[in-house]
Amino acid sequence: MADIIIAFPKLDDAKNLKKLLLRNGYDVSLVCDNGAQVVGAVNELDGGVVICGYRFSDMHFSEILDYLPKGFQMLLMASPAKLEDSDISEIVSLPMPLKVQDLLDTLNMMMVQYRRWKKKQKNKPKVRSEGEKRIIQKAKELLMERNQMTEEEAHRYIQKISMDSAINLVETAEMILELNGKEWEI
Numbered sequence: 001m002a003d004i005i006i007a008f009p010k011l012d013d014a015k016n017l018k019k020l021l022l023r024n025g026y027d028v029s030l031v032c033d034n035g036a037q038v039v040g041a042v043n044e045l046d047g048g049v050v051i052c053g054y055r056f057s058d059m060h061f062s063e064i065l066d067y068l069p070k071g072f073q074m075l076l077m078a079s080p081a082k083l084e085d086s087d088i089s090e091i092v093s094l095p096m097p098l099k100v101q102d103l104l105d106t107l108n109m110m111m112v113q114y115r116r117w118k119k120k121q122k123n124k125p126k127v128r129s130e131g132e133k134r135i136i137q138k139a140k141e142l143l144m145e146r147n148q149m150t151e152e153e154a155h156r157y158i159q160k161i162s163m164d165s166a167i168n169l170v171e172t173a174e175m176i177l178e179l180n181g182k183e184w185e186i
Helices: 011-023 037-041 060-066 079-083 102-122 130-147 151-165 169-179
Strands: 003-007 030-032 048-052 072-078 092-095
Touching: 003 011, 003 037, 011 102, 030 037, 030 048, 037 048, 048 060, 048 102, 060 072, 060 151, 072 079, 072 169, 079 092, 092 102, 130 151, 130 169, 151 169
Parallel strands: 003 030, 003 048, 048 072, 072 092
Antiparallel strands: none
8 A cells, every 4th residue: 555645744634644544534644844854764665656845944855865765756836936946857746735626536536556566566576686596596407407308498497397386486496406305506
């Protein structure tokens, strides 16, 4: 689930926005009134949306943007004049005063983008360590030697066993090595 952080210089404004979002089915993780709180929170959370104002007592929205890790998007809410004066090409913005439906539609769009990004991250192949690569290579070599397989056939065989048994590729390779009594080093 995407985290929503609301940050405005006036804490009452942030609390009112939180109430509005809660009434419309959104969970709000944090309400704050300064940039340091936002920066601290985003480093503890997985990702989501930071809804914020233009300027805080300790930071400008652009400084907060610089601190946002991957997985977080910013929704800037400010006067039309301030939005015109700012370089906001990489963030979503809404002019104040705003229409509730515009806010909800924009937030919904951002949540859809977050879920797509999260799904992409989940499906991204994991980077293997050198030790894990050596284990897989040793298992392939064993299969190639004992079963006269090509490297590609051995790799596909390990993948198939891995998928059929719902065990990751490295653990499958370790089992192949253990079952065949072959000594191996990491």
